[in-house]
Amino acid sequence: MPDSVAVVPFVILAALAVGGGAMMVLTRNVVHAAFWLLEVMMAVAGLFMLLSAGFLALIQMMVYAGAVSVLVLFTVMLTLRRREDAERSLDLSWSAGLIALGVFVAVGAAIASFVPPAVVAPAVTPGVAEFGRALFTERALPFEIASVVLLIALVGAVWWAGGDDR
Amino acid sequence: MALAGVLFCIGLFGALTKKSAVMVLMSLELMTNAVNLNLVAISRFMTPASMAGQFAAAFNIVVAAAEIGLGLALVLALYRLRKTVELDRIDRLKG
Numbered sequence: 001m002p003d004s005v006a007v008v009p010f011v012i013l014a015a016l017a018v019g020g021g022a023m024m025v026l027t028r029n030v031v032h033a034a035f036w037l038l039e040v041m042m043a044v045a046g047l048f049m050l051l052s053a054g055f056l057a058l059i060q061m062m063v064y065a066g067a068v069s070v071l072v073l074f075t076v077m078l079t080l081r082r083r084e085d086a087e088r089s090l091d092l093s094w095s096a097g098l099i100a101l102g103v104f105v106a107v108g109a110a111i112a113s114f115v116p117p118a119v120v121a122p123a124v125t126p127g128v129a130e131f132g133r134a135l136f137t138e139r140a141l142p143f144e145i146a147s148v149v150l151l152i153a154l155v156g157a158v159w160w161a162g163g164d165d166r
Numbered sequence: 167m168a169l170a171g172v173l174f175c176i177g178l179f180g181a182l183t184k185k186s187a188v189m190v191l192m193s194l195e196l197m198t199n200a201v202n203l204n205l206v207a208i209s210r211f212m213t214p215a216s217m218a219g220q221f222a223a224a225f226n227i228v229v230a231a232a233e234i235g236l237g238l239a240l241v242l243a244l245y246r247l248r249k250t251v252e253l254d255r256i257d258r259l260k261g
Contacts, residue, residue: 021196030188037192044199051210053220056202056227063227068195068234075188075238079245131220139221146228153232157239 009050017043030076038069055128191237198230 017040024036041064048057135143202223209219 024192024196033189033192037195040196041199044203047203048206051206053206053210053223056206056220056223059224059227060202063231064195064199068231071234071238072188072192075241078242079188135221135224142221142225146225149232150228153236157235160236161239161242 006050010047013043013046013050016040017047030080031073034069034072034076037072038065041065041069052127055131188238188241191234191241194237195230195234198226198233202226 020036020040020043024033024040027033027036041060045057045060045065048054048060205219205223205226207219209222
């Protein structure tokens, strides 16, 4: 790696992210899992900060920690009829564990054999202003496509979740 | 990157094992986050000036948000129809 990030915050945030992810998968309560997911999202936002991607950290906090977690909690609350329904059996299976482990070994091997090319880091890492300028000039077309995707998803979500009277 | 790999595999494990549709969607979000983290990390260390990975991650966030919105709307519609979110019991394509 040409240069590195600060070690101590990285270790703390990485431990928070991995621990939160493990707790999310292993907890028995759906509501608790939603809150663990929220914790993972915030840890990943911190990691984005650490990787000098401040704008993405902001987006991450707004979209995931704000919108997505509220949406998940709404759905959980709406689809539970009783409080006891939140408690679930742990339903872990060996085959899924084996598949995940296999993918992990494959990814780990790929990472281990990956040799990063020597890159000269710029003196100043580009900030939010450069990000915005590039977003609206050279990447304006994907930006517009993304907005169309969001619009279609919005209409589709309202259509699916909408009332029965159609 | 190893961290992103670990997160991705936890998410994959969750997506494969969970029986509640909402939990599967949450695991998918975890996997998307791992991918985003990897994109940003690679971009930070390999193309720091052009921020290519950051743009990819930003559009990935857009697509993931659309996906979770549609997925949860679908779960709500299914719940209204079948009164369950258990994937094992949603086995008919035509009710």
